[in-house]
Amino acid sequence: MPPEIRLDFEAYARARQQQLYRIAYLLCGDTHRAQDLTQTTLTKLFQHWRRASRADNLDAYAKTVLIRTFLSEQRSRRRERELHTPIAAGPGADQPEVRIALLAALAELAPKARAMVVLRYWEDQTVESVAAQLRCRPGTVKSTCSRALTRLREILGDAAIYVTEG
Structure with a gap:
């Protein structure tokens, strides 16, 4: 790979690594798995950087x-997921007990439902955007998110009272 393309990837990876890590952490609830997931994602991006860098929206990609x-x-x-126990958020969280409760609750959801909730409500994406990313219909996103929120x-x-306050 030419050096200028490698440098382009490195700049992107440095700029977006934290954002990708936060999403990964919300998905899996474990710092180590989130780090691995972020690293795997960046590795896949690097392997296909020529194609990825031409995407209309690289962050969405x-x-x-x-x-x-x-x-x-x-x-x-x-x-293994059945045996998984989420690790609490690191120190410095504004409301650690709410964060722990929310992460534990997210861990109870099925992986695809968890992904939809994180993308839809944490990332504030549209139903259509989530549907496109997960290759499903918008109606599936709506119904899955509704059941997941319930x-x-x-x-x-x-x-839940504490999650909705403040």
């Missing part, structure tokens, strides 16, 4: 790679 990598990993690790409310119970 990278998020799509991240989400698909996460879903693929979840399918292959289904049994499930999150059930799981969080009284903790």
Whole structure:
């Protein structure tokens, strides 16, 4: 790969690594897995950088790679997922008990539902955007998100009061 293309990728990776990590952490709830997921995503981007760098929206392309990598990993690790216990957020969070409760609740959702909720509500993407990234219909995104939010409310119970305040 020519040096100028490599440098272009390195600049992009440095600029977007934290954003990709945050999304990965929300998806899997584990700092180490989020780091691995981010690294895998950046590796895949590097391998296909010529094509990726020509995308209309490179950030959307990278998020799509991240989400698909996460879903693929979840399918292959289904049994391990049942044993998975999310690790609490690091120190310095404004409301660590809310963050812990939310991450634990997200971990209870199916991987695809979790991905939809993170993209739709954390990343504030449109239904159509989420549907395109996950290769499904907008109606599927709407119904899955609705069921996932209902499930999150059930799981969080009284903790949901704190999530909606402030």
